[in-house]
Amino acid sequence: MVRTVAAPATSEPGESTAKGEQTRRLIVDTAVRLFGEQGYDKTTMRAIAAAAGVSVGNAYYYFPSKNHLVQAFYTTVQDAHDEACRHALATPGPFVDRLRAALLTGVEAMAPYHGFAGSFFKTAAEPGSPVSPFSADSAPTRERSVRMFRSVVDGATTKIDPELRAELPELLWLAQMGITLYWVHDTSPGQTKTRLLVERSTPLIDRLVGMSRFRVFQPVVREALSLYRLLR
């Protein structure tokens, strides 16, 4: 017997064949649309299946749970974010400007989904959840985001302590998670407060980062970084 097509190490249903891929996309697209229209909780699996013209069980053949359907959302948002800040990060400049651009475009990219994010957040926040930003399943999205912040740091003309510089992309990603946490809970119209947070916290971060290379702060920076590495 000859296996015509070898299954990949991480095989998921319907990723290999044309038919499966088609149904998969159909379900994802329908889900993403409904999530955006009605929020996470109000979009039932039955509704997704019905709108996509398949059975409930079929949706579960492709996705282990309702949560997994949301990874697609992450990718969508990140695509928009990458596109939006590509221009701002193209040419080197002061750290503060690059950071502000990266964070603000991030908030912009998420903006259309504020309602959805609110209803979905509880699922993402759960410790073992596959859609938690810290989970293994989210690794691709997370690493892509860290990579973007690395580009923020790499193109910065500001002088930064080398040890801090190495860890900074990941720390900034963490800061973005914090901002997102605030954003999700932000009930101000148009999430004005979150934008204000970014606008005014970036100069502060810049100032602290700038201070990092002075001798006086070396011990604190060292200690903080080593603690971070230890507990990461």
Next chain:
Amino acid sequence: MVRTVAAPATSEPGESTAKGEQTRRLIVDTAVRLFGEQGYDKTTMRAIAAAAGVSVGNAYYYFPSKNHLVQAFYTTVQDAHDEACRHALATPGPFVDRLRAALLTGVEAMAPYHGFAGSFFKTAAEPGSPVSPFSADSAPTRERSVRMFRSVVDGATTKIDPELRAELPELLWLAQMGITLYWVHDTSPGQTKTRLLVERSTPLIDRLVGMSRFRVFQPVVREALSLYRLLR
């Protein structure tokens, strides 16, 4: 017609009469016990009702949702925490020692419920949730906790910038929320990493707080505090 008993402004079922209060307690106590034994998700409303010897509907007569049953847990943990750190905070001393004591006893108080907290966390993290630490329903618990941190600050012999000192209790409460966030996701045995986080971050916080009263940092401290007040 004469109303013999005026209903209080925030009247909840079964709070006034003896019979109601009895059933209410019975349900809460049963729920708290089962939560601790089996976790949040595995403890069904049917199981709580059955174990308490009442009907499901009766539980819902006293508590609007399963979530609301958890406020009792908060109180339990906080009672333990208050008791545990009372002694350490009784006599004035260095800020760093008082803070460490407050945070470590907090972690100890939560420790028995780590499993439960993990399964429950997703509910507490939801923006509009009544059991969110930022919600109106949690105000009593929250204020009680802030009060404890105020005592930490008030009894501190360390010199602290006055403006910072005023906001510090709330900021420390926020820090505790951050530590709790880490703790919930901490899978190390016995949550060793969280203890390490407290042990090593308190000196750092202490150092930063100590720096706050030097002239050089006044602008940064001022800006950060005003931003915090604005976005709170």
Next chain:
DNA sequence: GAGCGTAGTTGAACACGTTCAAGAAGGGCC
């Protein structure tokens, strides 16, 4: 005691996410 209104209680019913045994469709091999 009779009547009445509130507080307390019940269990069936609903919609949900998820599971699963069963079957249908498709393609390679004789």
Next chain:
DNA sequence: GGCCCTTCTTGAACGTGTTCAACTACGCTC
């Protein structure tokens, strides 16, 4: 075509949190 194995699809069924119309128990007024 006939066979077989994998891929794909179905819809009923399970257990969940929550709701609700109906019922009972109690305390008050007459």
